Amino acid sequence: xxxxxxxxxxxxxxxxxxxxxxxxxxxxxxxxxxxxxxxxxxxxxxxxxxxxxxxxxxxxxxxxxxxxxxxxxxxxxxxxxxxxxxxxxxxxxxxxxxxxxxxxxxxxxxxxxxxxxxxxxxxxxxxxxxxxxxxxxxxxxxxxxxxxxxxxxxxxxxxxxxxxxxxxxxxxxxxxxxxxxxxxxxxxxxxxxxxxxxxxxxxxxxxxxxxxxxx
Amino acid sequence: xxxxxxxxxxxxxxxxxxxxxxxxxxxxxxxxxxxxxxxxxxxxxxxxxxxxxxxxxxxxxxxxxxxxxxxxxxxxxxxxxxxxxxxxxxxxxxxxxxxxxxxxxxxxxxxxxxxxxxxxxxxxxxxxxxxxxxxxxxxxxxxxxxxxxxxxxxxxxxxxxxxxxxxxxxxxxxxxxxxxxxxxxxxxxxxxx
Ligand SMILES: [Zn+2]
Numbered sequence: 001x002x003x004x005x006x007x008x009x010x011x012x013x014x015x016x017x018x019x020x021x022x023x024x025x026x027x028x029x030x031x032x033x034x035x036x037x038x039x040x041x042x043x044x045x046x047x048x049x050x051x052x053x054x055x056x057x058x059x060x061x062x063x064x065x066x067x068x069x070x071x072x073x074x075x076x077x078x079x080x081x082x083x084x085x086x087x088x089x090x091x092x093x094x095x096x097x098x099x100x101x102x103x104x105x106x107x108x109x110x111x112x113x114x115x116x117x118x119x120x121x122x123x124x125x126x127x128x129x130x131x132x133x134x135x136x137x138x139x140x141x142x143x144x145x146x147x148x149x150x151x152x153x154x155x156x157x158x159x160x161x162x163x164x165x166x167x168x169x170x171x172x173x174x175x176x177x178x179x180x181x182x183x184x185x186x187x188x189x190x191x192x193x194x195x196x197x198x199x200x201x202x203x204x205x206x207x208x209x210x211x212x213x214x215x
Numbered sequence: 216x217x218x219x220x221x222x223x224x225x226x227x228x229x230x231x232x233x234x235x236x237x238x239x240x241x242x243x244x245x246x247x248x249x250x251x252x253x254x255x256x257x258x259x260x261x262x263x264x265x266x267x268x269x270x271x272x273x274x275x276x277x278x279x280x281x282x283x284x285x286x287x288x289x290x291x292x293x294x295x296x297x298x299x300x301x302x303x304x305x306x307x308x309x310x311x312x313x314x315x316x317x318x319x320x321x322x323x324x325x326x327x328x329x330x331x332x333x334x335x336x337x338x339x340x341x342x343x344x345x346x347x348x349x350x351x352x353x354x355x356x357x358x359x360x361x362x363x364x365x366x367x368x369x370x371x372x373x374x375x376x377x378x379x380x381x382x383x384x385x386x387x388x389x390x391x392x393x394x395x396x397x398x399x400x401x402x403x404x405x406x407x408x
Contacts, residue, residue: 012392018370046403047396048364054345055365060249064263068245069238072270079271139234 004036011037015044066154070147077140152188155179159195169203222286229277237277241270244287247366248294254361255298257346265301269294284375291366292376295358302354341402348398356391359384 006027013019014027031038159175162168173196180192222243228236248269253262272293280289352360358377362368363384370388374381 008393009389012389016388016392043396043400043403044392047392047399050345050399050402051349051395052364054342054349055254057342058250058253058257058346060246060253060262064259065245065249068249068263068266068270069241071267072241072274075267075271076274143234143238 004034006030006034007036007040011040012044015041015048066151067147070144070151073140073143073147077144080140148182149186149188152179152183152186155182156188156191156195163199169199172199223282226277226280226282226286230280237274240273240286244290245270247287248290251291251294251361251366252298254349254365255357256301257350261301265294265297268297272297285372288368288372288375291362291368292378295362295376299354299358302357344402345399348395351398352391352394353387355379356387356394359387360391363388 010019010023010027014024019027027037031041155175156179159172159179162175163172176192176196176199180189180196183189183192220239222240225236225240229240245266249262249266252265252269253259256262256265269290273290276293280286349357349360355377359373359379362373362376363370368376370381370384373379374384377384379387
């Protein structure tokens with residue numbers, strides 16, 4: 001016996017809560033007397049509930065999101081560097097256009113490209129039209145720096161939380177060292193050093209106190 | 216976060232030269248886009264790379280963006296296209312295939328220190344089977360299903376996001392649900408729930 005026609009489209013829409021309100025009541029009525037549709041709705045609902053449950057387990061942890069902005073700006077800076085280089089190359093083609101006219105059409109020649117690359121690297125002809133791109137690049141770089149600094153501060157905060165709330169000196173030390181590495185070339189390394197020093201003297205004090213307690 | 220300033224206003228500010236506006240947009244959407252992509256590609260690093268690519272492309276295109284649809288729809292559109300490309304590349308290159316075994320366990324299963332480890336393992340396996348079933352959907356079925364079910368997009372918005380007619384969206388969605396029902400049926404028929 002063929003299945004009820006409503007047991008596909010309408011049953012799926014009902015299980016998915018997509019049925020327009022005008023169709024919902026009549027379908028509910030239909031369910032009371034149709035075994036096919038009742039079974040179909042039950043199994044679609046079960047499949048959807050299982051899927052929802054499994055999807056809920058996929059959570060992006062906060063720390064994975066931290067570097068997104070910085071990496072976007074890094075990606076932008078890298079591509080801008082590339083385009084600046086390419087436009088410098090093409091501008092050079094134009095500037096040396098007349099004496100080497102035919103080279104332009106034979107640009108695929110690897111010899112020509114090698115020569116031009118060498119020439120570009122040595123002569124660096126002035127390119128006023130690149131100003132905008134360079135500013136954009138500088139702004140990307142400034143943002144990378146800002147996000148790096150933010151990252152350093154986050155790691156410092158995390159290390160302090162580990163230290164004060166979880167009282168885990170070993171983990172604090174490795175977090176501080178990671179932060180110090182990340183902060184290479186900035187004054188934040190001094191902050192890291194200071195914290196590491198405090199941590200060391202704290203551990204030392206506790207060991208001494210323990211010894212006194214033992215004695 | 217000042218949600219009072221809507222996304223489209225931030226876009227206008229960015230277009231007028233205010234860089235910070237783009238940072239605000241990233242802050243608003245990075246988590247949504249990342250988790251959408253994580254559900255879709257089920258690989259942590261790839262989801263992160265594609266998220267970065269989404270914002271990179273958005274930054275590049277935003278200057279000329281016209282508010283025909285919501286900004287978020289447009290962003291999901293970029294993400295969906297990249298995810299579909301990813302799945303196509305993966306299908307062409309089976310060696311490249313990865314599954315969520317690559318995702319650190321703690322991200323997959325809500326860890327309850329007091330629960331039974333055997334039960335935890337079973338739960339984890341079941342989660343894996345289910346996510347694999349979702350993976351068997353075609354890229355378009357998957358995109359339609361994910362966007363409508365987990366990203367809270369209306370069918371009309373899904374249609375805009377994926378450049379499809381609303382009717383086509385519905386067809387993909389019906390097929391997706393039917394396929395999931397067929398693939399997952401053994402899980403409840405064996406009383407495994
Ligand atoms: Zn029926």
